[in-house]
Structures are given as C-alpha cells and as structure tokens.
Amino acid sequence: MLHKRLPVAILGATGAVGQRMVQLLADHPWFEIAVLTGSDRTIGHPYGGVVRWILDTPIPERAAKMIVQPTEIVADVAIALSALPTDVAREAEPLWAARTAVCSNASAYRTVADVPLIIPEVNPDQLALIERQRAERGWQGCLVTNPNCATISAVMPLKPLHDAFGLQKVHISTLQAVSGAGYPGVASLDIIDNIIPNIADGGEEAKIESEPRKLLGRVVEGRVIEAQIAISAQVTRVPIIDGHTALIAASFAQKPSPEEALAVLEGFTPPEIVRHLPSSPEQALIVHRASDRPQPRRDRDAGRGMSASVGRVRACPVLDVRMVALSHNTIRGAAGGAILNAELLVASGIVS
Amino acid sequence: MLHKRLPVAILGATGAVGQRMVQLLADHPWFEIAVLTGSDRTIGHPYGGVVRWILDTPIPERAAKMIVQPTEIVADVAIALSALPTDVAREAEPLWAARTAVCSNASAYRTVADVPLIIPEVNPDQLALIERQRAERGWQGCLVTNPNCATISAVMPLKPLHDAFGLQKVHISTLQAVSGAGYPGVASLDIIDNIIPNIADGGEEAKIESEPRKLLGRVVEGRVIEAQIAISAQVTRVPIIDGHTALIAASFAQKPSPEEALAVLEGFTPPEIVRHLPSSPEQALIVHRASDRPQPRRDRDAGRGMSASVGRVRACPVLDVRMVALSHNTIRGAAGGAILNAELLVASGIVS
C-alpha cells in the first residue's frame, strides 16, 4: 500500500503501554519508529539503557539504541502514538496534534466532543469529527483516541447486538489483569491469593459506564449523538497477567433470544476499510460455543492479541441476554488499539 | 448449656469439607466427634493414615486415631454432619435421618419441599418444616440442609435488604475460590494466570438462581412459600484458595437509596436464638466503608471464617443498589454452616 514506511513517534515509550507499542511496531509494514519520548530521567539516554523492559520478548534492537527525546518538543513525524499518563497527555497531545496526527491511548480527551473515540471495527465513522476538530482548533494534525481497556472487552460484542436489537441497559462485571495498572502497578502483596473489588477508586467504572455511549453513538453533522444506554459496571482486579474478562447482562429494545443473539455475533464482520489493516486480526470477534470459554490465558493471544472473544451467550432471568467477553488489555485494549487507529487514519487518507 | 458434649458423626470425613468439619469440631464446646465415615478405600483404617489432609493446621490428634467407619451403617449419635458427595448423600442421608438429626452440606435434598434449607441468621423459622418431615416420612431424626457456598455470600446481605425493601430482581456475578471444588478439584494448569467462566457446567449458577428464593421465603403452615425474585448468576473460578466474592446488583419494591441500604445493612442483627451459638461470630455481617473491601485474603477469616462481609454499597444505574459481598466458602459456606445448623437444632430443643 505504501512505498515507504511512515515515521512514527511513541510518546511515553518507557511505560507499560509504550513498551507494547515499541514491540508491536518492531516489524510493522507501514510504520517505522522515528522518535521515542520519555520523562526527564530518561531523556538523552539510549532507550534500551533506561527502560525497565517488562515484556516477554527481547527489546527490539533498533529501538534499544534510539536516544529518548523530550515529550515537549514536537517532532516531524507522520503519526504520534501516545501512551502518556493522563495529566501529561492533557498538556502534550494538543501540541503534537497541532502539527501531526495523534492516536492516543490516554483518557484525557476521550470524552471531549470533537475528539473521535474509535474502535475501528465499531465506529470508524467518528473520523468525520476530525474536519470540525481541525477547523475549530486550527490544527494541521488531529487527535484520535481509543477507549479504556475494559470498555473494549464489552463493546466488541455489544456493537453488533446494538445494531440488530437496540441496546437499552447493560450490567458489566469485570475481572481485570494486573498489567492494566501499568508498571510497577499492583503490588504482589495485594493480589496474590486475592481479589481487589475496585480500580482507580471508581474511576475505571466511570469510564466503562460512559465510553460505550459515545462508541455506540451516531455521527450527525460532525457531532456524536450518544447512545441512550443505562450502564452499570462493577470492576475487580484479579491475579492474572493479561486479559480483561467482562461478564455482561443486557436488555434490548427488541428482545432477542439467545439463538438470535448468537447468530448476530457469529455473523459480525467489520467494515470493509478495517478488514485489511495490517493489525486487523483474521477474526475480529471469536464466538465460543464451549461452555468454559473464553479464558484469559487461553484466548487473550488470539489474532496476535487483537481478536476479541465472547462465549456463554445465554438468556438472562433479569435482563435479556448474558455473555462473557474477553480481550487482551495491553494489545487490543491499549497499544494495539492505538496502532489500529493509526492504520485507519492511513487507510482513510487522513494521514499520508 | 450442655452438661456433656453430644456425640456427632461426620459423614464423608475425608473430603475437603469433611476435613473442615473435623478441624472445626476439634475443640467444640457442645459436640464431640464420635464417628468418622469414609469410602471403601478408607474403612477400617485410622483416619490420620488414609486422609489426604489439605488444611493449614495439623490433623487433630484424637481424630487421627479414629477408625474410619462405613457411611452405610447408621451409628448411635445425636447429630450427623454430612459432607457427602451428592449421589452418596441421596442414598445415605435418609437412612441416617430416620434415626438421628442430619445437618447436610450436600445439595441432594436442599430443594425438597419438606427439607429445611437454613442459614441460622436468615431463616431459622424453617425448622418448622421438621414436624411435617417427621410425620410424613416416619423419621425419628430429621434432615436439615445449608445452602451452596456461593449462595450464602449473596444472601447474607440480601436478607436484611429484602426484609426492609422487598427484593425483586438481583444480578449476581461471582469470583469463586478453588477450594470450592474440593480436592483435587481444579487443576493448577487450568487456573494459574487464568479465569474459568463457568462452574459445574451451569450447575453452580442454577443453585444460586434458585436457593435464595427458598432461603428468603416465608413458612406458612409448615410449608415454604418461595420469595418471588428474579435471579441471574454468572459464575467464575479464580486463582485464589479460599473466599467467594459476589458482585451484586439488585432492585427492590421500595427503591432504597444507597444510604438507606447501608443503614439497614449496618443495623442487621441475627435472631436472638442465633446470637449465642458457639460458632456464631461476634458480627454476622461486617459492613465495609473502605472503597477497596471486602477482599478474600484479608476478610475471609473474619469471625473465624463465620462472618460475612459486604462493601461498596452504591446506587446502580441499571437496577437500584450495587454491592460486593464475601464469605469464606469452606467455613461459613460449607462445614461451618452445617455446624451452625447443628447448634441451632440443639438451641431450639430439637436435638438434646
């Protein structure tokens, strides 16, 4: 598709999500890492010397030798992938967006009206916000966000069901992996042989209760009309490394039977533009019929961590339909999600 | 209360729950282990020589020396505590109940109309079924059951709320410890760094969706009128040793505010007859205000494993009120629950 690879910056490259971006871009067909930024402690040093690498594959050699740059100085790249902490993102992302396309995993701007919140398989139409964003803010670049890592586990199967049956209410209980808290994140003394029934003191639940409304909304004249869905989230941290599980119970305008819901889930195909992106998995949504799946350790790596999984689709005695959903929180739910958004920007011609 | 300790049999004493009964009765003020029964492999041998002891305290010396007896031969004891597997329980418990009081942790008879299903703090009034049970079956003894180990985590806080506000619908997501599956139970290869989103292929959920209706029912003329509650349960197995967590969302006839719900929970006191039983904890229901509690490793042992805990009481955007409940599954939820029922039989004069 491209004659030469586009230069990409990774903002906040030393953290857990930044490391995943570095790992996933090591052999990317469209993108080439041109800039890695980090905090004061790391600036001016080779990335490999200052990063506390926590992934299970070695640091890519080329990245290891790159000198870490300050986040404050906007570089001349085609795309900036942001793995910045929220407060740093709030300052730095607009600076970068003024000149280049920013695909951010941070939550700072997800709910802002003119900022697209995108899962490519779910709502690529929110790219339409960019025109207004550029006009109103005077940006040459743009800012696109991907949702919270637990939100995406739930929204992937809810999207086709919403389209078919009209989602009205949904109760989501999550079992979230420790990698979602970054590094060092959750202390082992807190989580071995234990469960913590809260994350970010209610903040995680607030995101899960609001983001799906924007993700499942409609774009009308450059604005998102949020879906009117009542959402309840109860989150827990569990002693596993990767993979967020969501137990979902939902009611719909047109009460589907479990069989009807299953048929819709199994028939889900992403929009044409998404299907051929380099990071798109062969199957966006894997539907399990085995009664004990999906399981994080056995299903999180499906589609190189980019496939979502759903199973145990059943009638619910309280709402209409129940199911169990899963996705890899640091790949599909963070670094890979931001990269997929970047690929979408290229495929749609916004970045070239 | 008693001049001498009552002789007690433990049926199925070598399994995980049977071991807990042996442990909990080692120094019991009212009961003395008189008989331990086991499977063919173990009969005729000293208990200490055939049991694969899995608890974290040593085998009580007296029990270790007792010779294991066959379950089929009814012994002359005041009470039989049953930790039998369901199929064995179905055969053996009526034989014992014909002569003595049986307090069973097995599920075989929980839903049978004339068999009390009792949590002493919740519904000691179901003891009233015993009269009819004896009359119709011609038993000198009786059969009383305690609920499933996950049911109890949810019902302890739901009881006072139901009394105050009229429970109508409840959604329960559980995170259950591996000890709930007995020994050897869950393979480590299945659960380390993993979650299994099902237990007993739907059987666990079926129990949680039916037992609370009987537990929260009313006794009218020797029969239980079940509470009309819609219950949805989604269960998971998680990599922790002990302690079942239940994420609960509920709606009530009289929509309580979270503050009203909290006030009722904090004001809960068990019936007078229960408060002074030897295994009754000082606090039947511990209400947590800290936003990250209850946690299994830190709260399961409260009240020597007999206290239930609840926290995160909040408004629910889908139903009315949400909360997180916890109890120790092999103590409060199994062995300790059966023993508490036995103590209730004594305190109420049914056994003497």
Added chain:
Amino acid sequence: MLHKRLPVAILGATGAVGQRMVQLLADHPWFEIAVLTGSDRTIGHPYGGVVRWILDTPIPERAAKMIVQPTEIVADVAIALSALPTDVAREAEPLWAARTAVCSNASAYRTVADVPLIIPEVNPDQLALIERQRAERGWQGCLVTNPNCATISAVMPLKPLHDAFGLQKVHISTLQAVSGAGYPGVASLDIIDNIIPNIADGGEEAKIESEPRKLLGRVVEGRVIEAQIAISAQVTRVPIIDGHTALIAASFAQKPSPEEALAVLEGFTPPEIVRHLPSSPEQALIVHRASDRPQPRRDRDAGRGMSASVGRVRACPVLDVRMVALSHNTIRGAAGGAILNAELLVASGIVS
C-alpha cells in the same frame, strides 16, 4: 532437504506432552502427522472430540479431524514420537521400534545400555548405539530417548563447562513448573501460594542425579562410558505454568574462574549437524548478563521454547562456580526435545 514430508505417529497424543507434539508438528517442514494414538476411551473418535486440549493455541484443524488409533497396533510410519506414560511405554515402544524409529520422551528405557539418551546439542554421538541396538534386538527401527525435563535445564550449560574443565561435582536445586506433572497433574489447592519440596516422591531427583552421567559420557565401541560425576538434586514444584529453573553449583577438575566459565558458555556452539535442524533455535544457549535473569515467564519462550538460558554465573564459596539455568519444560524439555531427536535421525541418515 526432503522432497515430501515423512509420515509420523504420535503415541499417547491426548496427554499434555502429546498435545505439544501435535502443536509443534502442525506446520513442520519435514514431518506430517499420520497417526495419533490414545487410550481405550479415545480410540475410534476424532482427536478433537476426545482430547481435553490445554494449550493456549487452538487445536490444529487437521489433527482435530484425525481418528484416534490404538497404541498397540504398529502403523506404517517413518517415525513414532512417544509421549506415553512410563508403564505403557515399556510395553509399546519395543513393538514400534521393531519396525520404525521411535523417539521417546518416556523414561522407561532412558538408562538401558543400548538405548541412546540424546540432547542433539550435547551428545549426538550416542546415535552410534543404534547399530548395536538393532543387531542385538533384531529391530528394523530403533529407540532413541530424550532426558527428563529438569535434567535438560542443567545439562545444557554443564556440557560446554564439562568439556572445558571436567565436571566433578554438581548440586542442583530446581523450581519446576506445574505443566511438568501433566494434566490434571498438580491440584491448585496444593500449589497456589505454596511450594512443594518434592516431585514423584524422590523419583524426579533420581533422574536428575543419574541422567547427566549418561548424557555427558563418552561412546566407546558402541557403549556409553558414563561420566564420573557426583550429583545432588533437590527439587521443588512452584506455582508457575511453564519453565523449569535450576540453581546450579559445580566443581571441576580444572577450577575455572567465573570469567572463564562465562567465556566458555558464551562460546558454546552445537555440533554442525544440529545447527540446521528445523527445530534448532538460532541460539542453543542464551547467556544472560543481567543480574535478575533468566526468569521463566520472560525467557522460557526464547527460540520458540527451544533455547536454553543461563545467567548469574559467579564464583561459589563451597564448590567452584554457580549459575542459574532455565528451559521450557514441555517444549525443549519434552515434546520439542523428542522432535529434535527425530530431526537428528533424519539429518544423520538413519531415517529416510
């Protein structure tokens, strides 16, 4: 190298090691699965319908459809890979070896004089035993074994050190993953938040204390002269999924300094014939300089699970040199080891 792929049987294909063999052979350039054998329960059924698949990738589709065959009937294949339990292996492997080449992961014949015990990087010269084996036993095929999964973690770094300095005494403490016990194997109730300081009631230690003597022996006139090494092994089971760690302290005839030992380890290259086998990793032995490596989760998958790792090479106050070694127990230490032996048989012309 080969014009068409050789037909291979996997004996005992439904167990943990058999599953790994099926997984690793799914896209093998030289071998094609022709036969899968299993126990009575599974014979006559499609493999995918009877296997309790425990790996983290899906069952290969072609294998899933194959009908499981009885182990007792020798099939017409080029190679049989054996993942049989010891007692079954003792009966079945000679039957197969009479007609075909058997590469066995079972321990039944490892210590028998005319049976090669081979790690291709360490002692391919034991292939020389096959001539005698065939002559004395009247076999057309042959029987070759690979060592215990913990033995290999230790022997990979000890081999070059032995060649250079003459190994005399070695103390090995292991921390072994639960997958080494097969499925269901270790009960989660025994190992979560726990260590078990024994495996197979001393049997694992007996293997680690004897197998290296044969592996590091010399072949003289078709017989193995075992290396005269004193070996002490203390094994433990730890709560991790894959990867056996060995803490090694060793003394040598020519007391090397840690620097000399490091230089030898870093200079290790396998024999030429081994380097180009399809399953040979790029690096047979990865030497870590970081002071907290190797770690099982971060290093077990190096070289697709076929590289061994070693680190913390230091002087020992009691013996001469200490180090920490690691390898993937079900890939390098079992299924992958047997496959590498099969590849060696082909490369050496014994199988064609």
Added chain:
Amino acid sequence: MLHKRLPVAILGATGAVGQRMVQLLADHPWFEIAVLTGSDRTIGHPYGGVVRWILDTPIPERAAKMIVQPTEIVADVAIALSALPTDVAREAEPLWAARTAVCSNASAYRTVADVPLIIPEVNPDQLALIERQRAERGWQGCLVTNPNCATISAVMPLKPLHDAFGLQKVHISTLQAVSGAGYPGVASLDIIDNIIPNIADGGEEAKIESEPRKLLGRVVEGRVIEAQIAISAQVTRVPIIDGHTALIAASFAQKPSPEEALAVLEGFTPPEIVRHLPSSPEQALIVHRASDRPQPRRDRDAGRGMSASVGRVRACPVLDVRMVALSHNTIRGAAGGAILNAELLVASGIVS
C-alpha cells in the same frame, strides 16, 4: 512475671514489619505499645489514618488511635523495637540505644563487633556483648539485632547439627515469599507465573553467607569468634505471600548419617531461659517425616508463625546431609524475632 506491662516503642511502625510488630503486641502479656514512630508524612496523625494496613487481621483499635511520633525524638520507654529501613536505622538506633534497649530487625548493625546478633534458641550467649557495648559506647541502653529473614530458616536446623557434628560447608538455595520485600515491594507484573533468581542484587545472598558465621560463633571474653563455615547462597523470589523455604546441603567434620542428623534435629531443645518466653512456640523446630513437607502455606503458621520447620533429611551425594527448612519470614524472621529478643532481654534481667 511482670507486675505491669513495660512501655514499648515501635520505630518505623507503618511499614510491613512495623505492622507485624503492632499486630503481635496487641495482646502481649509483658509489653504495651507506648510509642509508634513514622516518616514525616505520617507524624502527628493517628496511626490508623496514615498506615496502609496490609495484614489479614484488622488494625488493633488502640494502636489505630495513637498519634505517630517522629523517629528522631527518643521516647521514655523500656524497649524500642526497630523496623526501620537500613539507612534510617543507621542514624536513629544509636540515639535510642543511648537511653533504652533497642531490638532491631534492621541490618545496619548486625555485623558490628559489639552488637549481638541473636536468635534466642540459637545463641542467647551473645547478650554478653552488651556489657562491653555499654562500656565502650557510654550507652545506658543497648542494641540487639535479629538476623535476615532467610538466614533464620537455615540456621534453626543447622544450629543443633553444628553443635553435634561441626558444620564446615553449606549450600543454601532459597525460595522467598514476596512479603520479604516489604510493601509495595515486588510488582505483581514481575512475579505472577514467574520466578526472580536474585534479591537486592546479591545483597540478600551476602547476608545469608555471613550472618550464620556470627550466629553459630562462640563468645569469648565479650567477643564473638565467628564459626569457620563456607557458605554458598542462591536466592530466588517466588509467587507466594509468606514463608521462606531453604534447600540446604551441608558437610560436617564428623560425617553424620541422615538418621543421626534426624535424631539430633528431633532432640533439639532451646536453652531453658528461652522456653518460657511469651512468644516462644511450643516446638522451636518441627521435624517433618512426610516426604512432601515443609510447605510454606501449610507450615508457616505453626506455633503462631514462630516455629521453624525442617524435613526431607537425607544423605547428599555431594556434601553429607540435605534437608528442606522453612520459617515464616515476617513473624519468626522479622517482627516476631525482634520481639523474642526483647523478651529475652527481660527474662535475662537486662531490661526491667
């Protein structure tokens, strides 16, 4: 023994070890917590409001209400228990020791010549150093230390063997719990499904390789003559909460058989003065005959966490005798060890 309880200060009361001290002294028959000290952040606030309580029992109510004091101001107490970090201990402990008896768990002064390093069951005779310590330093109080939490697992069984057979060489491999690193300590991302083969970058091994020489030394004219023992330690961090396991192989001047070693271990009795201290367990050293013990989860709480355990006593093919030892690292190996030293000071008349 005492008419009223002695006032005690806990220095560094908010950390992991400090919390254990608070927990263990809640109902102590001899001691009463009079002062809790903490860092700048916590001074002037109620302990319960600033401590991040990580233990599995509630904060003792009385302690929760106490106002945290600065460590720099020496209070008028009978004994100060120090759970200070090493660098703070280096400054503060001499200030306190000038006026009162300090029992320290910190490593700052363990190896200093005039500072006793004591395990009461092993070497109470090092109390004899105090006289010289007071004379030379002009202290009214004194400073006594307890060893590293992994050292003690090994020394408890080595002491009686050394007395009987003369320890010469010992190789110690440890599997250490995460609580040994304090809070937050080990990141869950580093240790779930993983092993780390180093602690404190060699620092832990240095302690284990030196402290036993002082602990097993002889006191001659107010000075410790260290035991001449060659010690090799290889440490690992494993994913368990509490309990340090030590795999030990040792050689002795008089080569004992395993049976002789077992007889000595089973015959071990602590010095008379130690046996009746309030924190002394009924059995100082529990000798296991079962071939899969000791195990951390099942044996760490023996004797309320104060008993040491040893098992698998066997002949060693490289040295003379092997065994597996275990003790609770934050009770026996830290907080409980310091308290036992304090009790020893009282029983010996040094504090009154």
